[in-house]
Amino acid sequence: MSAPTPLRVLLLEDQPADAELALAELRRAGFASAGPRVETEADFLAALDPVLDVILADYSLPQFDAERALRLVQERALDVPFIVVSGTIGEERAAAIVREGASDYLLKDRLTRLGSAVRQALAQRTLRREKEQAETRFRALIEHAADIIAIIDADGMVRYASPALERILGYQPEDLLDSTITSLMHPEDTVELRGVLDVALAQPGKPHCDEFRLRHREGTWRWFEATATNLVDEPGIAGVVLNIRDVTERRRMEELRAVATERAALLTAEREYARRLEDLAALRADFTSMVAHELGSHIAAVRRWADLLATEPLSPTQDEALSTIQAEIASLRDLLNDAQAAATVERDDFTVVPRPVPIDAVLAEATAFARTLPGDHPLLTEGDTDGKVLVDPGRIAQVLRNLLSNAAKYSPPGVPITLRVTQRGERIRIDVTDRGFGIHPDDLPRIFEKFGRGMDETLRHIPGVGLGLYLSRRIVQAHGADLTAVSIPGEGSTFGFDLEVIR
Numbered sequence: 001m002s003a004p005t006p007l008r009v010l011l012l013e014d015q016p017a018d019a020e021l022a023l024a025e026l027r028r029a030g031f032a033s034a035g036p037r038v039e040t041e042a043d044f045l046a047a048l049d050p051v052l053d054v055i056l057a058d059y060s061l062p063q064f065d066a067e068r069a070l071r072l073v074q075e076r077a078l079d080v081p082f083i084v085v086s087g088t089i090g091e092e093r094a095a096a097i098v099r100e101g102a103s104d105y106l107l108k109d110r111l112t113r114l115g116s117a118v119r120q121a122l123a124q125r126t127l128r129r130e131k132e133q134a135e136t137r138f139r140a141l142i143e144h145a146a147d148i149i150a151i152i153d154a155d156g157m158v159r160y161a162s163p164a165l166e167r168i169l170g171y172q173p174e175d176l177l178d179s180t181i182t183s184l185m186h187p188e189d190t191v192e193l194r195g196v197l198d199v200a201l202a203q204p205g206k207p208h209c210d211e212f213r214l215r216h217r218e219g220t221w222r223w224f225e226a227t228a229t230n231l232v233d234e235p236g237i238a239g240v241v242l243n244i245r246d247v248t249e250r251r252r253m254e255e256l257r258a259v260a261t262e263r264a265a266l267l268t269a270e271r272e273y274a275r276r277l278e279d280l281a282a283l284r285a286d287f288t289s290m291v292a293h294e295l296g297s298h299i300a301a302v303r304r305w306a307d308l309l310a311t312e313p314l315s316p317t318q319d320e321a322l323s324t325i326q327a328e329i330a331s332l333r334d335l336l337n338d339a340q341a342a343a344t345v346e347r348d349d350f351t352v353v354p355r356p357v358p359i360d361a362v363l364a365e366a367t368a369f370a371r372t373l374p375g376d377h378p379l380l381t382e383g384d385t386d387g388k389v390l391v392d393p394g395r396i397a398q399v400l401r402n403l404l405s406n407a408a409k410y411s412p413p414g415v416p417i418t419l420r421v422t423q424r425g426e427r428i429r430i431d432v433t434d435r436g437f438g439i440h441p442d443d444l445p446r447i448f449e450k451f452g453r454g455m456d457e458t459l460r461h462i463p464g465v466g467l468g469l470y471l472s473r474r475i476v477q478a479h480g481a482d483l484t485a486v487s488i489p490g491e492g493s494t495f496g497f498d499l500e501v502i503r
Helices: 016-028 041-047 066-075 091-099 108-143 164-169 190-202 248-310 316-345 359-370 393-409 468-478
Strands: 005-012 031-034 054-058 082-086 104-107 148-152 158-161 208-215 221-231 239-246 355-358 379-382 388-391 417-424 427-434 484-488 492-502
Touching: 005 016, 005 041, 016 031, 016 108, 041 066, 054 066, 054 108, 066 082, 066 091, 082 091, 082 108, 091 104, 104 108, 148 164, 190 208, 190 221, 190 239, 221 248, 248 316, 355 359, 355 393, 359 379, 359 388, 359 393, 359 417, 388 393, 393 417, 393 427, 393 468, 393 492, 417 492
Parallel strands: 005 031, 005 054, 054 082, 082 104, 379 417
Antiparallel strands: 148 158, 148 239, 208 221, 221 239, 355 388, 388 492, 417 427, 427 492, 484 492
């Protein structure tokens, strides 16, 4: 036989015999009851204690009644089962007091049900307390969660929002209550979320994920990942639970990785393209050198025959024809030299070999070359020529020859050409200035391109293929500087570059 169950009971009863009958019935049901019997409100209040297991109250006493006693228990928020035991109570009144919060009611002539009524009331209290504890733990988890927890109904109305809403989006939870979650969503994302909610409502208990943007109180948009779970049929929830996590930083990192991957692919493609261009340039340079070599052999043979003819007596007509042949041979030889030079500067292994060279030596060679130019152009030199510059003398001489030749070709006969030297700290500037036809501003960028020439039709008769300035700039750039041009149409042009001075 099992031991009796201890039961702390408070009896509100003015008839001792009725109280004893109730206790006897409890003993018969397996309870070891203990507790006071009271008749007045004052004694009842004095005996109220949270440790009580059950209150058995007569419905009507001379100075007190069960309805008043129930209100006193409820006012003190005591979780103690309250069972009404009465000799006479109508069913309507009994049902009303149960609705007001009583656990049960019994008639005194039917006390055999008292034990089961008490056990049922205690079991309900246990379930109620377990539920309250679970809800307390659940709410504590939600209120301290890093993510936003929201409960919405089937229409998308927010019925609950956790405190994390303020920390993450700047809104108070009550700001969202009875409004739709879509009120904060980016317009482009609302249709997709509606689809996720529809699927979740159709599949209770199964989570569904989606990502969307929500507007921060400050007006910015942030990305979130939401897991929607349909708990509409769960008591105390009755809605779709959204677990909303801020993934803005993750999305940003993903975008950065995507951009980095795209850039890496572009860089690889650019490197491959550059490599192919280098291979093509090398192939073109080799081909140009080969063709120039072959043509050079034939031109040399023609020149030898022309030189041989020059030793023979010729008529005036023959002499004029021979002069024309020799001039064309010279032009072809210059063209081949420029083509070979262009092929050389385009190779990866093109280098200059700088060494200290006196400035006056550089200018003396240029001056000597200027005397051979056609058109009787006086050469005016200006500036201080003391000191040395760090140059590859052969390459810089080639640059000055190109600049002086162009100055002569694009100037009327007899017009002076100026060769100017200017000291600028640790650098020296060399400029060649003509007083010729000048260059249109639209043509200036083009003249430094390979085979680039001006578009002025009145000057197209002047011989040249557009390699001189291209070669000159590449050589100057190999010296760590740049070749620049300033021109005024109808007044002339100035081409110049600077070099490193050696003290």
